[in-house]
Amino acid sequence: MDLKLFCLTFAAIFLAELGDKTQLATLSFAGRNPHALLLVFVASALALVATSAIGVLAGGFIARYVDPKYMRIGAGVLFLLIGLATLLLPDTKREQAFGRLKTELERYVAVAQCRTCAKFQGTLGEIAGQRHPRLWWVLRKLHVAPDGRHDPLGCPDCSADKVRALFEEERKEMG
Numbered sequence: 001m002d003l004k005l006f007c008l009t010f011a012a013i014f015l016a017e018l019g020d021k022t023q024l025a026t027l028s029f030a031g032r033n034p035h036a037l038l039l040v041f042v043a044s045a046l047a048l049v050a051t052s053a054i055g056v057l058a059g060g061f062i063a064r065y066v067d068p069k070y071m072r073i074g075a076g077v078l079f080l081l082i083g084l085a086t087l088l089l090p091d092t093k094r095e096q097a098f099g100r101l102k103t104e105l106e107r108y109v110a111v112a113q114c115r116t117c118a119k120f121q122g123t124l125g126e127i128a129g130q131r132h133p134r135l136w137w138v139l140r141k142l143h144v145a146p147d148g149r150h151d152p153l154g155c156p157d158c159s160a161d162k163v164r165a166l167f168e169e170e171r172k173e174m175g
């Protein structure tokens with residue numbers, strides 16, 4: 001077995017998939033279905049195997065008709081185009097907006113009074129409705145069981161309105 005080719009392929013695909021849309025999608029599915037993590041893992045792994053098979057078959061097919069030198073150039077150009085598209089895609093802006101919201105929410109993990117506040121928890125519920133993978137863990141950390149709640153109008157100095165305002169602002173930016 002060509003170990004060098006094996007390691008090179010593994011490293012290239014592993015790095016390309018890390019933090020990629022496919023991984024974010026897997027994260028999102030896993031986040032929404034914490035009771036079925038194995039099922040999500042198997043389904044996503046099979047999907048990646050299927051796309052790899054398509055890639056290998058297509059590469060083998062093209063290699064029969066096209067000079068390898070031109071294939072390398074073509075692949076390079078394709079990589080550059082995909083990279084550019086990823087940078088320019090509106091999704092990136094959305095990711096950044098969620099990133100800012102996540103950073104702000106992280107600060108409230110330490111604010112004990114609002115963690116048990118019904119108003120604050122209700123606002124978290126609305127944000128959770130966006131089902132964004134980047135917000136999953138911080139929302140989980142902030143969420144408390146219903147029996148831990150108190151005043152539905154919010155605690156003194158409640159952070160709920162501030163979080164809601166920030167959420168609306170970031171949502172506007174997402175378009």
Ligand SMILES: [Zn+2]
Binds near residue numbers: 117120156
């Ligand atoms: Zn509060």
